[in-house]
Amino acid sequence: MGAKLPMGCVMLWVCVGLVMLMGSGVSSSKFDELFEPGWALDHFVYEGETLKMKLDNFSGAGFSSKNKYMFGKVTVDIKLVEGDSAGTVTAFYMSSDGPKHHEFDFEFLGNTTGEPYVVQTNVYVNGVGNREQRLNLWFDPTTDFHSYSILWNQRQVVFLVDETPIRVHSNLEHKGLPYPKDQAMGVYSSIWNADDWATQGGRVKTDWSHAPFIASYTNFKIDGCVCQATVNAANMLQQCSSSAEKKFWWDEPRLAELSLHQSHELLWVRAKHMIYDYCKDATRFPVTPVECQHHHHQH
Numbered sequence: 001m002g003a004k005l006p007m008g009c010v011m012l013w014v015c016v017g018l019v020m021l022m023g024s025g026v027s028s029s030k031f032d033e034l035f036e037p038g039w040a041l042d043h044f045v046y047e048g049e050t051l052k053m054k055l056d057n058f059s060g061a062g063f064s065s066k067n068k069y070m071f072g073k074v075t076v077d078i079k080l081v082e083g084d085s086a087g088t089v090t091a092f093y094m095s096s097d098g099p100k101h102h103e104f105d106f107e108f109l110g111n112t113t114g115e116p117y118v119v120q121t122n123v124y125v126n127g128v129g130n131r132e133q134r135l136n137l138w139f140d141p142t143t144d145f146h147s148y149s150i151l152w153n154q155r156q157v158v159f160l161v162d163e164t165p166i167r168v169h170s171n172l173e174h175k176g177l178p179y180p181k182d183q184a185m186g187v188y189s190s191i192w193n194a195d196d197w198a199t200q201g202g203r204v205k206t207d208w209s210h211a212p213f214i215a216s217y218t219n220f221k222i223d224g225c226v227c228q229a230t231v232n233a234a235n236m237l238q239q240c241s242s243s244a245e246k247k248f249w250w251d252e253p254r255l256a257e258l259s260l261h262q263s264h265e266l267l268w269v270r271a272k273h274m275i276y277d278y279c280k281d282a283t284r285f286p287v288t289p290v291e292c293q294h295h296h297h298q299h
Helices: 007-022 233-239 260-273 290-298
Strands: 035-039 044-047 050-055 061-065 068-079 088-095 103-109 118-124 133-136 146-152 156-161 164-170 186-193 213-227 274-277
Touching: 035 186, 050 061, 050 186, 068 088, 068 186, 068 233, 088 146, 103 146, 103 156, 118 156, 118 164, 133 260, 164 260, 164 290, 186 213, 213 233, 260 274
Parallel strands: none
Antiparallel strands: 035 061, 044 050, 050 213, 061 186, 068 146, 068 213, 088 103, 088 186, 103 118, 118 133, 133 274, 146 156, 156 164
16 A cells, blocks of 8 residues: 555545445446446437437447446347348447456347347357357337346356246355356446348348437346456455445345246246257257256256
């Protein structure tokens, strides 16, 4: 710290730090209280409580949370690009920093008019992804706003669409698999041109005559444990875990796994709407990944 401070000052700083860490997070519906534009500021349009990000042949756009978090739930309502959205990707995700980062992704892959949007989810642990699942939604995500959420605690990561679980990534540390619980994560969204792969494996290209492509957002919510940049990982885990002194809602036993109702919903989604699951891709994975074996038995 350089010059020594009187004891009172040091204590004050520690206390303030703890209060900021222990707050169960900020929940707000306003974009600018939780997020800030990340790039291409001229591609943002604010209409009341709604934020619109546009993609044209000059640029896409993206935003990020002002804070990083350890555990909790993030939700945003999105209305995806209407009409011909082939070649475009709109992403909503959580990610930590660095080469060994953790990441939880929603990626919405655009399509030609009348074809269903595809939602791809992915989970990165220690910098390694390759855990793609794809599904068609049971509604048209371009005609109205729908909520997309990520719930993250020490037992599971759950992806939810309108509160229906579409994917669970469970903590399998007891099987020797690393689980993302040691890095604070930011919340991000972006829209960009990915016509080299997004639609039918890249066969359908972006039609720029339909630009700008607009994704609309509203109802921003983050309810998580806010982490300060100066706190190391071990302390962060301690600060953001429930103990005798403090209780976090996401550590409640009922959130350690899906409820019976949610398990049935997930089974329905997987049976009726899943179109690709890395767990069943024997070409890419001749040996079934360990987490797939577990998740298969579980459901």
